[in-house]
Amino acid sequence: MVRVRLEGIKMSWEDFRLEIPHLEAKAGEFLTLLGPSGCGKTTTLRIIAGFERPEKGAVYFGERLMNNVPPYERNIGIVFQDYALFPHMNVFDNIAFGLKVRKIPRNEIEKRVVWALELVGLKGFEKRYPEQLSGGQQQRVALARALVIEPQVLLLDEPLSNLDAKIRERLRGEIKRIQRELGITTIYVTHDQEEAMAISDRIAVMNIGKVEQIGTPLELYYNPKTEFVAQFLGLSNILELRAVDGEACLGELCFNVGREGKVKIFFRPESVYIEEGKTGEIVSYELSPGRIRFKIDVEGKIIIAERFLSEIPFSIKNLPKRVGVRVKQFSIIG
Numbered sequence: 001m002v003r004v005r006l007e008g009i010k011m012s013w014e015d016f017r018l019e020i021p022h023l024e025a026k027a028g029e030f031l032t033l034l035g036p037s038g039c040g041k042t043t044t045l046r047i048i049a050g051f052e053r054p055e056k057g058a059v060y061f062g063e064r065l066m067n068n069v070p071p072y073e074r075n076i077g078i079v080f081q082d083y084a085l086f087p088h089m090n091v092f093d094n095i096a097f098g099l100k101v102r103k104i105p106r107n108e109i110e111k112r113v114v115w116a117l118e119l120v121g122l123k124g125f126e127k128r129y130p131e132q133l134s135g136g137q138q139q140r141v142a143l144a145r146a147l148v149i150e151p152q153v154l155l156l157d158e159p160l161s162n163l164d165a166k167i168r169e170r171l172r173g174e175i176k177r178i179q180r181e182l183g184i185t186t187i188y189v190t191h192d193q194e195e196a197m198a199i200s201d202r203i204a205v206m207n208i209g210k211v212e213q214i215g216t217p218l219e220l221y222y223n224p225k226t227e228f229v230a231q232f233l234g235l236s237n238i239l240e241l242r243a244v245d246g247e248a249c250l251g252e253l254c255f256n257v258g259r260e261g262k263v264k265i266f267f268r269p270e271s272v273y274i275e276e277g278k279t280g281e282i283v284s285y286e287l288s289p290g291r292i293r294f295k296i297d298v299e300g301k302i303i304i305a306e307r308f309l310s311e312i313p314f315s316i317k318n319l320p321k322r323v324g325v326r327v328k329q330f331s332i333i334g
C-alpha cells in the first residue's frame with residue numbers, strides 16, 4: 001500500500017490550466033476524481049501515471065519522487081474507458097502480457113493469471129477472444145490485466161461508462177470489493193456523481209482545472225463548501241438570506257446561523273420536513289416509488305422537499321394548499 005501525493009502541480013494547454021496545489025490519496029484509499037467533462041480529471045490521472053509531464057510540481061508515491069520515473073517503471077495498473085484489449089490475443093494472453101514483458105517464469109504466469117481471472121469472476125474464459133465477450137466481460141479482463149502485475153497503484157479512467165446501467169452497477173460493486181480485498185491505493189475518474197458516491201472512500205470534486213473540495217461522500221453531500229459542489233452532487237436548495245440576531249428567516253422558516261449579515265444557506269431536499277402548518281404553498285409535486293417530491297413556495301422562493309410517502313401527515317388525494325416546512329440539517333456555503 002502506498003500513498004500517492006501531488007504537490008504544486010501546474011499544467012496548461014492553449015485554453016486550459018490545471019492547478020493542483022495539493023492532492024493526496026492515502027495508502028489503500030479509494031479516491032475518485034469527479035467533475036464535468038473537460039475539468040482536468042484525465043490529465044490529472046495521466047500525470048500520476050507519468051504519461052504527462054507537468055510544467056511544475058511533483059508526484060510522490062510514498063516518499064519517492066516519481067517525476068523522472070517512466071510510466072512502465074511506476075508499477076501502476078491502468079484501466080481505460082474503452083477496455084483497450086489486444087483483439088488478436090485470447091483472454092489468457094491479454095492478461096499475461098504484462099507478466100511476459102516483465103520476463104516472469106511461465107508457471108508463475110499461469111498461477112497469476114488464474115488468480116486474476118478468479119478475482120474478476122472469469123474463470124474458464126481463458127481461451128476466448130475479446131470479440132467473443134460482452135462489454136462487461138471485456139472490462140473484467142482489462143481489470144484482471146491491470147491487477148495481475150500486482151501494481152502498487154490502480155488507476156481507473158471512466159472504466160464503466162461504455163456499459164449499460166445494470167452491468168455498470170454490478171461491476172462497480174465488484175471493483176470496490178476487489179479494491180478492499182487487495183487494499184490497493186486506487187484513483188478513479190468519473191463524471192457520474194452517483195457512481196462516485198457509491199464507490200469512493202473520498203471524492204475530489206474538480207471544476208475547470210481545480211479541485212473545489214475533497215471529502216467523504218457524506219461530507220460533500222451534506223456540507224459542500226461551494227455552490228458548484230452542492231449542485232454537482234444532486235438536487236439542492238440554496239437560499240440567500242440576511243441574518244439578524246444570529247437568525248436568518250424566510251417568513252416562518254428560520255435558520256439559526258449564529259452570525260449577522262448576508263448568508264447562503266444550503267440544504268438537501270431530504271432535509272426538508274413537511275408538517276401541518278402555513279409556512280409555504282405547494283406549487284407542484286412528483287411521485288416516484290414510495291417517495292414524493294414537492295416544490296413549495298415560501299415567500300416567493302421555491303424550496304424542494306423530498307420525503308417518503310409514509311412520512312407526510314396527509315393523504316395525497318387530500319393535500320392541503322399550504323403546509324408547514326422545517327429544515328433539519330443545513331450548512332452555510334461560500
Ligand SMILES: Nc1ncnc2c1ncn2[C@@H]1O[C@H](COP(=O)(O)OP(=O)(O)OP(=O)(O)O)[C@@H](O)[C@H]1O
Pocket residue numbers: 013014015016035036037038039040041042043044191
Ligand atoms: N494533449 C492535449 N492537448 C491540448 N489540450 C488538451 C490535451 N489533453 C487535454 N487537453 C485539454 O485539457 C482539458 C482537460 O481535459 P481532460 O481530458 O483532462 O478533462 P476530463 O475532465 O478528463 O474530461 P472528460 O471527462 O471529457 O474526459 C480539456 O479542455 C482538453 O481539451
